[in-house]
Amino acid sequence: MNAPARPGASPVFATLGCRLNAYETEAMTRLAAEAGLGGDVVVVNTCAVTAEAVRKARQEIRRLSRENPGARVVVTGCAAQIEPETFAAMPEVAHVLGNAEKMAPASWARLSADTADTPRIMVDDIMSVRETASHLIDGFGTRARAYVQVQNGCDHRCTFCIIPYGRGNSRSVPAGVVVEQVARLVDRGFAEVVLTGVDMTSWGADLPGQPRLGDLVRRLLRLVPGLARLRISSIDSIEADPALMEAIASEPRLMPHLHLSLQHGDDLILKRMKRRHLRDDAIRFCQEVRRLRPDIALGADIIAGFPTETEAAFGNSLALVEECGLSFLHVFPFSPRKGTPAARMPQLPGTEIRARAARLRAAGAAALARHLDAAVGTSAAVLTESPDMGRTPQFTPVRLPGGGAPVGAILDLAITGHDGTRLIAAN
Numbered sequence: 493m494n495a496p497a498r499p500g501a502s503p504v505f506a507t508l509g510c511r512l513n514a515y516e517t518e519a520m521t522r523l524a525a526e527a528g529l530g531g532d533v534v535v536v537n538t539c540a541v542t543a544e545a546v547r548k549a550r551q552e553i554r555r556l557s558r559e560n561p562g563a564r565v566v567v568t569g570c571a572a573q574i575e576p577e578t579f580a581a582m583p584e585v586a587h588v589l590g591n592a593e594k595m596a597p598a599s600w601a602r603l604s605a606d607t608a609d610t611p612r613i614m615v616d617d618i619m620s621v622r623e624t625a626s627h628l629i630d631g632f633g634t635r636a637r638a639y640v641q642v643q644n645g646c647d648h649r650c651t652f653c654i655i656p657y658g659r660g661n662s663r664s665v666p667a668g669v670v671v672e673q674v675a676r677l678v679d680r681g682f683a684e685v686v687l688t689g690v691d692m693t694s695w696g697a698d699l700p701g702q703p704r705l706g707d708l709v710r711r712l713l714r715l716v717p718g719l720a721r722l723r724i725s726s727i728d729s730i731e732a733d734p735a736l737m738e739a740i741a742s743e744p745r746l747m748p749h750l751h752l753s754l755q756h757g758d759d760l761i762l763k764r765m766k767r768r769h770l771r772d773d774a775i776r777f778c779q780e781v782r783r784l785r786p787d788i789a790l791g792a793d794i795i796a797g798f799p800t801e802t803e804a805a806f807g808n809s810l811a812l813v814e815e816c817g818l819s820f821l822h823v824f825p826f827s828p829r830k831g832t833p834a835a836r837m838p839q840l841p842g843t844e845i846r847a848r849a850a851r852l853r854a855a856g857a858a859a860l861a862r863h864l865d866a867a868v869g870t871s872a873a874v875l876t877e878s879p880d881m882g883r884t885p886q887f888t889p890v891r892l893p894g895g896g897a898p899v900g901a902i903l904d905l906a907i908t909g910h911d912g913t914r915l916i917a918a919n
């Protein structure tokens with residue numbers, strides 16, 4: 493039994509990676525408290541989406557171990573699930589928990605017991621997991637918006653992606669549990685909820701009657717009338733269902749912002765990625781949602797420097813930014829993930845990958861500037877995230893006038909300018 497690093501305090505949690513990890517950290521905070529874990533425990537919830545993410549996880553473990561001498565470091569999340577031995581080999585690490593184990597009360601009870609036979613590695617085959625572990629959370633730290641998990645895992649096998657090996661196959665949270673969770677957060681004062689998962693558009697495929705994501709959105713808005721703003725984290729445009737398109741067109745409480753998992757703008761590369769859409773499908777989808785919801789803002793993930801990408805193929809990704817009318821671009825320099833097919837393909841030189849990522853980011857910055865220019869002179873309902881920062885329904889960041897706004901409030905503000913990355917508001 494370790495001497496408590498911070499007697500009476502609760503464990504330190506550090507979260508890397510996606511919104512789903514952020515949601516799960518909230519649930520783990522509760523599980524750890526219920527198991528009676530205290531200040532002698534540090535939990536690092538890791539990400540494995542790129543090699544850089546795994547490097548950052550190790551760095552964070554070392555930093556937190558230094559800052560909390562004597563504490564037991566527990567590593568969990570996708571990097572822990574995919575390469576548990578790597579983390580178990582670190583002298584700073586006491587235990588490694590898999591992605592299913594981190595959501596199981598029994599794991600935390602074992603950590604709390606901390607006996608000689610508490611295993612160092614508690615990581616099972618994630619592909620055998622069939623259910624989502626539904627934990628109702630009561631809050632989300634001091635944040636203005638709360639993330640709610642509706643789906644986990646993925647049945648697709650895009651050639652560059654390691655996520656299914658960390659998260660397992662797709663499984664959905666039943667609609668009733670999602671409604672109860674969102675209602676609970678609204679009761680606790682949250683004005684905005686973000687539905688999150690790994691492959692959101694596959695929600696419902698494993699549920700009776702196979703409802704679709706659009707059905708869930710409509711049901712939520714109907715059954716939780718107090719929810720002011722509903723947001724969807726990220727979708728695969730080719731799998732957007734008719735009910736979702738209908739909701740985008742007609743539900744003002746569904747925020748006019750979608751983040752699309754596009755990944756590339758060239759058909760041959762999309763095929764080599766094993767994506768389910770072609771460039772014209774992406775362009776058509778963006779035109780259609782803009783026809784249905786003219787004030788919508790679109791963002792997208794795009795990979796630069798995928799193996800075998802020619803200058804012409806890269807040019808098709810650059811052109812996609814304007815052809816889809818994207819406003820927010822997340823650019824990922826290709827990072828080979830061991831065990832994925834793309835890691836075995838002929839790689840581009842690192843310098844070329846970085847140069848193309850920089851060109852794509854420049855195109856993204858120009859697209860954002862166009863989006864910001866168009867908003868100047870309008871007014872917006874801004875959800876405050878901090879005393880001086882908030883976001884519009886389009887998820888556009890806004891610098892608030894005069895500071896001091898309560899976090900989580902929705903303010904109607906005039907947009908008077910921008911600084912190239914954020915809008916500037918006046919009272």
Ligand code: SF4
Nearest residue numbers: 646648649650653655
């Ligand atoms: S859809 Fe493709 S990119 Fe997305 S999580 Fe699944 S395998 Fe990865």
